[in-house]
Amino acid sequence: MIPELLSLIGIAAFAVSGAVVGVRRRLDLLGVVVVGLATGTGGGVLRDLALNVSPPAAFTHWPTLAVAVGASLGVFVLHGRLSRLRRLELVFDAFGMGLFAATGASYALDRAAGPMAAVLIGTLTAVGGGVIRDVLVNEIPIVLRRELYAISALAGAVLTVALVAATGSLPLSTVAGVILAVGLRLISLWRGWHLPAPKNR
Amino acid sequence: MIPELLSLIGIAAFAVSGAVVGVRRRLDLLGVVVVGLATGTGGGVLRDLALNVSPPAAFTHWPTLAVAVGASLGVFVLHGRLSRLRRLELVFDAFGMGLFAATGASYALDRAAGPMAAVLIGTLTAVGGGVIRDVLVNEIPIVLRRELYAISALAGAVLTVALVAATGSLPLSTVAGVILAVGLRLISLWRGWHLPAPKNR
Amino acid sequence: MIPELLSLIGIAAFAVSGAVVGVRRRLDLLGVVVVGLATGTGGGVLRDLALNVSPPAAFTHWPTLAVAVGASLGVFVLHGRLSRLRRLELVFDAFGMGLFAATGASYALDRAAGPMAAVLIGTLTAVGGGVIRDVLVNEIPIVLRRELYAISALAGAVLTVALVAATGSLPLSTVAGVILAVGLRLISLWRGWHLPAPKNR
Numbered sequence: 001m002i003p004e005l006l007s008l009i010g011i012a013a014f015a016v017s018g019a020v021v022g023v024r025r026r027l028d029l030l031g032v033v034v035v036g037l038a039t040g041t042g043g044g045v046l047r048d049l050a051l052n053v054s055p056p057a058a059f060t061h062w063p064t065l066a067v068a069v070g071a072s073l074g075v076f077v078l079h080g081r082l083s084r085l086r087r088l089e090l091v092f093d094a095f096g097m098g099l100f101a102a103t104g105a106s107y108a109l110d111r112a113a114g115p116m117a118a119v120l121i122g123t124l125t126a127v128g129g130g131v132i133r134d135v136l137v138n139e140i141p142i143v144l145r146r147e148l149y150a151i152s153a154l155a156g157a158v159l160t161v162a163l164v165a166a167t168g169s170l171p172l173s174t175v176a177g178v179i180l181a182v183g184l185r186l187i188s189l190w191r192g193w194h195l196p197a198p199k200n201r
Numbered sequence: 202m203i204p205e206l207l208s209l210i211g212i213a214a215f216a217v218s219g220a221v222v223g224v225r226r227r228l229d230l231l232g233v234v235v236v237g238l239a240t241g242t243g244g245g246v247l248r249d250l251a252l253n254v255s256p257p258a259a260f261t262h263w264p265t266l267a268v269a270v271g272a273s274l275g276v277f278v279l280h281g282r283l284s285r286l287r288r289l290e291l292v293f294d295a296f297g298m299g300l301f302a303a304t305g306a307s308y309a310l311d312r313a314a315g316p317m318a319a320v321l322i323g324t325l326t327a328v329g330g331g332v333i334r335d336v337l338v339n340e341i342p343i344v345l346r347r348e349l350y351a352i353s354a355l356a357g358a359v360l361t362v363a364l365v366a367a368t369g370s371l372p373l374s375t376v377a378g379v380i381l382a383v384g385l386r387l388i389s390l391w392r393g394w395h396l397p398a399p400k401n402r
Numbered sequence: 403m404i405p406e407l408l409s410l411i412g413i414a415a416f417a418v419s420g421a422v423v424g425v426r427r428r429l430d431l432l433g434v435v436v437v438g439l440a441t442g443t444g445g446g447v448l449r450d451l452a453l454n455v456s457p458p459a460a461f462t463h464w465p466t467l468a469v470a471v472g473a474s475l476g477v478f479v480l481h482g483r484l485s486r487l488r489r490l491e492l493v494f495d496a497f498g499m500g501l502f503a504a505t506g507a508s509y510a511l512d513r514a515a516g517p518m519a520a521v522l523i524g525t526l527t528a529v530g531g532g533v534i535r536d537v538l539v540n541e542i543p544i545v546l547r548r549e550l551y552a553i554s555a556l557a558g559a560v561l562t563v564a565l566v567a568a569t570g571s572l573p574l575s576t577v578a579g580v581i582l583a584v585g586l587r588l589i590s591l592w593r594g595w596h597l598p599a600p601k602n603r
Contacts, residue, residue, distance in 0.1 A: 026398060027345050029398070030351050030396050033351075034345060035345065049251075050447075050451075050461060052457075055322065056251055059325075113457060117457045120461045121461060124461075135336055136336070137341065138540060139540070140538075140539060140540055144433040144437065144539070145429075149432070195432050197428060197429065229597040230597040231550075231553055232545075232546040235545055235546060255453060260515075260526075261519045266522070337543055337546065339540060339541070339542055
């Protein structure tokens with residue numbers, strides 16, 4: 001129950017980040033909804049393909065669709081009042097990423113995936129929506145550009161899987177994983193933390 | 202039978218649109234065939250992944266492959282006589298999109314998908330090939346740029362699913378869905394219909 | 403055993419080509435690893451989705467992950483000593499492509515795919531990793547740009563499937579397919595062989 005709820009919040013957060021990109025790129029109403037929907041549901045569809053859940057939940061579970069479309073429409077209607085679109089996109093993307101890292105991992109465990117597969121599927125779910133969004137609008141994916149992005153997703157998924165093994169509680173472990181992934185990403189954005197880059201030659 | 206035939210025509214139409222893009226971008230013979238093949242079969246492969254048809258029909262059904270490769274080769278051979286490549290691409294894309302919206306939905310119903318899943322899988326099948334084509338050649342996908350594109354696909358898929366529920370006839374419902382989707386898209390292209398875009402701020 | 407080993411070498415080769423692109427694009431440590439990992443494992447994940455292997459082997463088979471991450475880290479650490487990154491990328495990509503064409507085809511045969519499906523899945527495995535790499539960093543995929551790329555993959559997959567049918571030996575057929583695909587690609591790069599392109603009009 002709690003993982004499902006967190007997953008829906010993640011869908012909304014990612015859909016907002018996608019719709020904000022659509023507004024920033026001046027797409028029309030439907031383009032904004034399409035990017036929002038693809039960003040909000042893309043990670044979960046990849047997760048379901050990897051786990052052989054058919055059809056993927058996004059195609060059969062109406063709340064998923066309603067939340068993603070509703071969040072995108074909300075951005076389209078309200079965008080005139082929104083300022084600093086780029087910052088908004090990054091913050092909502094951080095929440096989507098962190099929520100999906102933990103809920104993707106717990107979803108995989110719940111479907112009998114092993115610990116390594118659960119960690120990797122959680123990470124894939126977390127970064128997948130953002131990659132789809134950025135590839136659609138022809139930008140370098142945020143996972144390649146930004147401070148501690150994939151590492152935050154990986155940390156959240158690892159913590160979730162480790163805590164499930166230690167405590168047996170899926171809901172608590174998922175919440176802890178979300179807090180770690182979102183917190184690490186937001187702090188690294190705020191403080192400008194980053195990993196070493198290749199030196200100029 | 203009729204849905205299969207319409208699906209093959211959709212593959213040919215999408216392959217032509219992809220091959221035309223390849224010619225426009227001055228790819229070599231094989232590049233043109235690869236874009237044509239990926240555009241013609243991409244939507245159906247996504248559809249089969251979502252429906253867990255394994256291997257996807259494009260990998261096992263030789264007419265699919267023959268039609269997509271043949272249409273691409275035809276464009277490569279004839280392109281010197283073709284004028285207005287951009288318009289040609291848009292018109293063939295409209296036919297591919299509309300044919301796949303309706304046949305994708307009826308194919309999903311035929312494999313026991315629920316009505317909501319059938320509508321969404323039809324829409325995915327319809328827009329998938331074009332997205333793959335445009336991402337391959339580094340353009341913003343047509344579904345994000347263009348007049349009433351996704352809405353035409355959605356309308357065709359909804360009509361197909363609704364008519365199957367009302368009449369029980371898959372072939373007739375599919376034909377009606379194709380006519381609606383292709384017609385709506387072509388009229389919106391011709392008349393320049395479009396949805397509201399974000400106002401400049 | 404031999405196909406598995408060749409497949410791991412292919413993962414390493416593709417991961418190197420992806421990590422080299424990441425270094426060339428000045429991504430940070432994690433960006434380099436993410437591109438290397440996606441390039442090294444992407445083709446195999448597409449292959450497993452097509453064959454309904456769930457979860458894909460890259461998510462459950464730790465050597466796959468270790469080889470892809472290790473090769474990417476190696477490039478990051480050593481890149482200061484590497485010269486001519488573009489040539490390095492093309493040569494490692496050629497090995498990854500050729501190894502995956504043959505091992506992808508033999509893997510599909512081993513999972514009861516028909517000959518046509520095995521050829522197509524081998525080709526998809528071979529070109530998939532490179533397409534993912536190039537789409538991630540916003541370049542036109544090498545399969546669309548380059549001399550005899552897809553044709554080399556196709557030739558390697560066809561030879562593998564034909565020799566398995568003729569001799570029944572998966573390992574020998576796979577080795578022969580690798581040699582043909584890698585050799586054809588390297589020779590065509592070296593000699594500048596290419597297919598006809600559309601004439602300027």
